[in-house]
Amino acid sequence: MTSLLPYDNLSPVARAAYQARAAAEQLAPLPRAAKDDALLAIADALEVRAAEVVEANAKDIAKAREAGTSEAIIDRLTLTPERVRAIASDVRDVVALPDPVGEVVRGSTLPNGIDLRQVRVPLGVVGIIYEARPNVTVDAAALCLKSGNAVLLRGSSSAYESNTALVRVLRDAVGGAGLPADAIQLVPGESRDSVRELMRARGLVDVLIPRGGASLIKTVVTESIVPVIETGTGNCHVYVDAQADLDMAVDILINSKAQRVSVCNAAETLLVHQDIADAFVPRALDALADAGVTVHADQRILAYAEQSKATVVEATADDWETEYLSYDIAAAVVDSLDKAVEHIRLWSSGHTEAIVTTSQQAARRFTQLVDSTTVAVNASTRFTDGGQFGFGAEIGISTQKLHARGPMGLPELTSTKYIVTGDGHTR
Amino acid sequence: MTSLLPYDNLSPVARAAYQARAAAEQLAPLPRAAKDDALLAIADALEVRAAEVVEANAKDIAKAREAGTSEAIIDRLTLTPERVRAIASDVRDVVALPDPVGEVVRGSTLPNGIDLRQVRVPLGVVGIIYEARPNVTVDAAALCLKSGNAVLLRGSSSAYESNTALVRVLRDAVGGAGLPADAIQLVPGESRDSVRELMRARGLVDVLIPRGGASLIKTVVTESIVPVIETGTGNCHVYVDAQADLDMAVDILINSKAQRVSVCNAAETLLVHQDIADAFVPRALDALADAGVTVHADQRILAYAEQSKATVVEATADDWETEYLSYDIAAAVVDSLDKAVEHIRLWSSGHTEAIVTTSQQAARRFTQLVDSTTVAVNASTRFTDGGQFGFGAEIGISTQKLHARGPMGLPELTSTKYIVTGDGHTR
Numbered sequence: 001m002t003s004l005l006p007y008d009n010l011s012p013v014a015r016a017a018y019q020a021r022a023a024a025e026q027l028a029p030l031p032r033a034a035k036d037d038a039l040l041a042i043a044d045a046l047e048v049r050a051a052e053v054v055e056a057n058a059k060d061i062a063k064a065r066e067a068g069t070s071e072a073i074i075d076r077l078t079l080t081p082e083r084v085r086a087i088a089s090d091v092r093d094v095v096a097l098p099d100p101v102g103e104v105v106r107g108s109t110l111p112n113g114i115d116l117r118q119v120r121v122p123l124g125v126v127g128i129i130y131e132a133r134p135n136v137t138v139d140a141a142a143l144c145l146k147s148g149n150a151v152l153l154r155g156s157s158s159a160y161e162s163n164t165a166l167v168r169v170l171r172d173a174v175g176g177a178g179l180p181a182d183a184i185q186l187v188p189g190e191s192r193d194s195v196r197e198l199m200r201a202r203g204l205v206d207v208l209i210p211r212g213g214a215s216l217i218k219t220v221v222t223e224s225i226v227p228v229i230e231t232g233t234g235n236c237h238v239y240v241d242a243q244a245d246l247d248m249a250v251d252i253l254i255n256s257k258a259q260r261v262s263v264c265n266a267a268e269t270l271l272v273h274q275d276i277a278d279a280f281v282p283r284a285l286d287a288l289a290d291a292g293v294t295v296h297a298d299q300r301i302l303a304y305a306e307q308s309k310a311t312v313v314e315a316t317a318d319d320w321e322t323e324y325l326s327y328d329i330a331a332a333v334v335d336s337l338d339k340a341v342e343h344i345r346l347w348s349s350g351h352t353e354a355i356v357t358t359s360q361q362a363a364r365r366f367t368q369l370v371d372s373t374t375v376a377v378n379a380s381t382r383f384t385d386g387g388q389f390g391f392g393a394e395i396g397i398s399t400q401k402l403h404a405r406g407p408m409g410l411p412e413l414t415s416t417k418y419i420v421t422g423d424g425h426t427r
Numbered sequence: 428m429t430s431l432l433p434y435d436n437l438s439p440v441a442r443a444a445y446q447a448r449a450a451a452e453q454l455a456p457l458p459r460a461a462k463d464d465a466l467l468a469i470a471d472a473l474e475v476r477a478a479e480v481v482e483a484n485a486k487d488i489a490k491a492r493e494a495g496t497s498e499a500i501i502d503r504l505t506l507t508p509e510r511v512r513a514i515a516s517d518v519r520d521v522v523a524l525p526d527p528v529g530e531v532v533r534g535s536t537l538p539n540g541i542d543l544r545q546v547r548v549p550l551g552v553v554g555i556i557y558e559a560r561p562n563v564t565v566d567a568a569a570l571c572l573k574s575g576n577a578v579l580l581r582g583s584s585s586a587y588e589s590n591t592a593l594v595r596v597l598r599d600a601v602g603g604a605g606l607p608a609d610a611i612q613l614v615p616g617e618s619r620d621s622v623r624e625l626m627r628a629r630g631l632v633d634v635l636i637p638r639g640g641a642s643l644i645k646t647v648v649t650e651s652i653v654p655v656i657e658t659g660t661g662n663c664h665v666y667v668d669a670q671a672d673l674d675m676a677v678d679i680l681i682n683s684k685a686q687r688v689s690v691c692n693a694a695e696t697l698l699v700h701q702d703i704a705d706a707f708v709p710r711a712l713d714a715l716a717d718a719g720v721t722v723h724a725d726q727r728i729l730a731y732a733e734q735s736k737a738t739v740v741e742a743t744a745d746d747w748e749t750e751y752l753s754y755d756i757a758a759a760v761v762d763s764l765d766k767a768v769e770h771i772r773l774w775s776s777g778h779t780e781a782i783v784t785t786s787q788q789a790a791r792r793f794t795q796l797v798d799s800t801t802v803a804v805n806a807s808t809r810f811t812d813g814g815q816f817g818f819g820a821e822i823g824i825s826t827q828k829l830h831a832r833g834p835m836g837l838p839e840l841t842s843t844k845y846i847v848t849g850d851g852h853t854r
Contacts, residue, residue: 025772029795110817114806121798123828202649206828222629225649227829248851255853345452367846368456371548379541379849388854389845390537401550401633401842402654403830415828418816419794422806424675426682427815 012188013197017204020125020150023180027148028122030179032099035146038177039095042142045173046088046166050081056165057134064158076133077159087138090393094142097392100411101148115421120414122148124206127187127198128395129154129220131212134162141170141184143395147413150180152205154187154194156212199224206415207403211396214323229404231396234264234351235323236381239340239366240284241357242275248378249280249356250287256354256381258291262325264397265352265384269320270331271340274300277333284331285310293327300333320347337362341369348372350399352384373399373406439615440624443579444631447552450607451577455549457606459526462573465604466522469569472600473515473593477508483592484561491585503560504586514565517820521569524819527838528575542848547841549575551633554614554625555822556581556647558639561589568597568611570822574840577607579632581614581621583639626651633842634830638823641750656831658823661691661778662750663808666767666793667711668784669702675805676707676783677714683781683808685718689752691824692779692811696747697758698767701727704760711758712737720754727760747774764789768796775799777826779811800826800833 010018027035046053057079064074106118126149128140137153144151155163167186175181187194198205202225209229210220221230238256240249256267272280281304288295289310296315297305305312319330320343334340344353354376355366367375374384384407386394391409398404404412437445454462473480484506491501533545553576555567564580571578582590594613602608614621625632629652636656637647648657665683667676683694699707708731715722716737723742724732732739746757747770761767771780781803782793794802801811811834813821818836825831831839 025796025798028798108817110815114810116816118833124798222652227654227827229829245851251851251853259854363848369452371452371455371551372844374845374847376847377849379847379852380854382854383541383847383849383852384845388537389543390535400654402656405842406545406845415832417799418801418811418833420801420803420806420810421790422804422810424672424678425806425810426678427686427807427809 011197013194014201014204016152016185016187017125017198017201019182020152020185021204023182024122024124024148024150026180027145027150027183028101028124030148032101034177034179035099035148036095038145038174038179039091039142041173041177042138042145042170043088043091043095045169045176046084046091046138049169050084053084053162053165053169054079054081057162059161060159069158077162079134079162083135087135090135090139091142094146094393097146097410099146100414103411105416112425113422114425115419117419117421118416119419120411121417123413123415125150125152125204126413127152127154127201127205127208127226129195129198129208129210129212129216131156131216134159134166136211137163137166138170139393140395141167143393143410143413145174145179145183147410149413150183150185152185152187152198154198195220196223199226202226209396227403229396229398229408230400231398232264233323233349233399234266234397235269235321235347235349236265236267236351237269237271237340237344237348237353238267238381239271239334239337239344239353239355240273240276240280241337241355241359241362241366242273243359243362244276244280244356245358246276246280246283250283252354252356252378252380253284254287254291257288257293257329258327259380259382261327263382264323265382266325267354267381268322268324268329269347270329271343272301272331272333273337273340274333274335277304281333282308285312288329291327293329296328296330298332301331323349337365338369341366344370344372351397352376352381354379354381373397438624440621441628441631443612443614444552444625444628446609447577447579447612448631450609451549451551451575453607454572454575454577454610455528455551457575459528461604461606462526462575463522465572465601465606466518466569468600468604469565469597470515470518470522472596472603473511473518473565476596477511480511480589480592480596481506481508484589486588487586496585504589506561506589510562514562517562517566518569521573521820524573524837526573527841530838532843539852540849541852542846544846544848545843546846547838548844550840550842552577552579552631553840554579554581554628554632554635554653556622556625556635556637556639556643558583558643561586561593563638564590564593565597566820567822568594570820570837570840572601572606572610574837576840577610577612579612579614579625581625622647623650626653629653636823656823656825656835657827658825659691660750660776660826661693661824662696662748662774662776663692663694663778664696664698664767664771664775664780665694665808666698666761666764666771666780666782667700667703667707668764668782668786668789668793669700670786670789671703671707671783672785673703673707673710677710679781679783679805679807680711681714681718684715684720684756685754686807686809688754690809691750692809693752694781694808695749695751695756696774697756698770699728699758699760700764700767701760701762704731708760709735712739715756718754720756723755723757725759728758750776764792765796768793771797771799778824779803779808781806781808800824
């Protein structure tokens with residue numbers, strides 16, 4: 001196939017995609033052992049060559065400091081020998097996971113005697129477009145390799161030196177293990193042009209997974225003609241029902257909102273049933289104040305603000321759809337469970353919504369009516385996570401309905417094909 | 428929710444989409460019995476009101492004749508009382524199928540005691556863009572209703588009167604059964620504008636499924652920002668291996684090519700291993716001649732043409748990627764199984780490829796290496812079909828890798844959501 005392609009006239013991105021496709025064809029039929037050996041070689045190489053990676057990372061850090069980048073972002077960007085070892089350890093965890101490829105999803109013998117099998121196969125070439133954190137480079141490559149996919153990594157320009165060094169280590173290890181090094185490639189070019197080119201590479205790239213800020217995701221979702229899996233935006237809700245254990249409700253609210261505010265499964269809106277508002281809202285406001293959270297309140301929540309030590313400001317319509325990712329929460333009193341559902345349908349990004357209730361009927365109705373990736377009953381929104389769900393790893397959290405919804409593990413990086421076996425069967 | 432929407436300013440297509448979304452929210456939690464009752468009401472209504480449908484259809488037929496439409500297409504467009512009864516009978520078959528909604532796809536108790544369940548839920552609003560055949564109107568509506576989805580039907584303008592009558596019957600029946608009639612809607616407007624508007628309705632329409640000609644599908648796939656399931660194009664191959672039962676190979680070749688030439692699972696290319704060419708090609712050419720098939724041959728097949736009664740013409744590069752849908756087949760001799768796979772990778776649309784072989788190793792290698800929705804071993808390509816696969820119904824055949832691949836039944840019209848149940852669990 002390769003001999004027929006106009007290699008000489010290709011852009012660097014298209015060339016990478018063609019090479020990835022050729023590598024994907026080699027990876028697809030490989031048994032688990034061959035892929036696991038390459039993953040172990042990657043983990044070993046990361047440990048042995050940690051200094052090389054940290055050195056490259058130092059250049060990114062220096063550049064970031066010069067540009068006046070915040071310490072929080074610099075911390076996310078920073079690789080130390082310990083962090084590189086932790087990344088290598090994560091790769092060993094992927095080795096321990098079962099290989100999804102070859103799993104028989106459905107199978108039967110048809111009335112005419114034909115044996116029908118639907119089996120999992122790799123997607124082919126997966127493109128990941130992501131920001132900052134260099135650990136994503138290795139995580140994504142390891143998950144794609146395990147599931148038999150070639151990966152095109154388009155990281156942030158701020159992590160360019162780190163990603164280049166990491167991918168060099170990964171490719172050397174994969175090649176050393178006898179697998180095609182082209183299965184893992186950093187997409188050349190630091191500008192937005194390379195993203196644009198990936199989005200047009202239908203037929204070469206099987207799926208694009210954008211991971212990062214809302215504007216990046218929106219661009220890819222609306223402009224790509226390559227199929228996209230939309231990830232990440234989380235405007236999550238905690239609804240406290242008319243009948244609820246108030247201690248539990250406070251615990252779940254504070255854990256959902258404040259255990260880690262910068263993540264997509266953190267709560268951004270509190271909804272309280274009017275029948276429990278007098279009992280719950282004052283306690284909720286005090287607990288949020290203790291956690292350092294500012295409350296963006298509707299008129300009915302505002303009525304409780306004066307007797308409270310909490311910082312409460314009046315909410316605008318924008319607040320209901322905001323993913324703060326900070327120590328802020330929107331809050332409203334609702335007339336009923338159905339009104340809570342209506343609010344969620346209107347404003348939620350469809351990630352995760354929690355209900356706190358002692359009523360079986362309320363729990364059942366809420367889980368039936370809410371249409372989000374995850375509905376939590378008497379549990380924190382923070383559990384929506386591949387690791388927490390026991391998937392062992394996560395390539396992202398899909399907020400779309402097609403192909404994958406919610407945390408995506410290894411099976412979500414596969415497609416299927418049907419095998420029809422007969423003895424000369426005709427129609 | 429509806430009260431907040433600017434209904435007055437909406438285009439007819441957007442209004443239909445909003446109404447479909449509201450209907451979808453009502454359908455989602457319905458139990459199977461409620462949906463089956465509505466389907467039975469549809470079947471009854473089609474039988475009772477068949478004359479009304481046939482009368483509307485007569486207007487489409489008259490218009491088609493005036494426009495000089497071919498008899499073959501007029502036949503596809505025609506509805507008789509018998510055909511309407513057959514359509515009603517198909518709806519009763521859908522009643523008999525299990526409801527995919529609510530199926531627990533995965534479930535476990537996590538180490539911390541949380542119960543995790545992944546359950547099937549409807550996609551929401553499904554848009555179907557299709558050509559000619561009015562039976563698709565009822566089939567698609569029935570499958571969407573059964574799976575809890577609202578459907579936007581954008582049929583061909585040549586079937587506009589028929590589709591309008593059918594949808595009127597369907598909506599009356601659904602409304603009479605107490606379900607929202609807006610769950611089934613014909614998209615207004617006969618021009619391409621309505622297709623364009625559907626393709627921009629991200630957030631309102633959950634998926635678009637184009638069914639029809641290659642140019643329609645290509646347009647939707649490249650221009651839609653609503654997620655698309657690509658269907659249908661079938662450049663299917665039959666590969667006759669070095670070791671093959673020649674009688675079986677002839678049977679499978681002729682059945683795959685000529686049992687019905689106008690369908691996507693018909694074979695369009697024959698590949699023959701060089702070691703069996705002397706024995707097989709003359710027989711194949713004679714059998715193809717008897718079936719009235721013209722052969723578009725490479726040089727090595729051409730060498731056998733003179734001793735044959737077949738019509739053989741020299742193939743051009745275009746022939747390898749053509750979906751003839753007619754009594755034509757491309758044919759080539761290949762050096763090896765791997766060369767056959769290479770040819771298929773380069774030219775196939777990824778629909779269905781068959782191998783005829785007595786060799787277990789060859790069958791295994793071919794099924795591993797060929798990356799198409801369906802690989803048939805010693806069976807006709809014509810089996811790639813929802814009905815043949817035992818799915819009971821089919822909304823189309825996906826030729827893409829994301830979400831669904833191959834014949835799509837009711838489960839392919841669903842997404843999933845996770846239900847997380849705890850006792851106040853926090854992280």
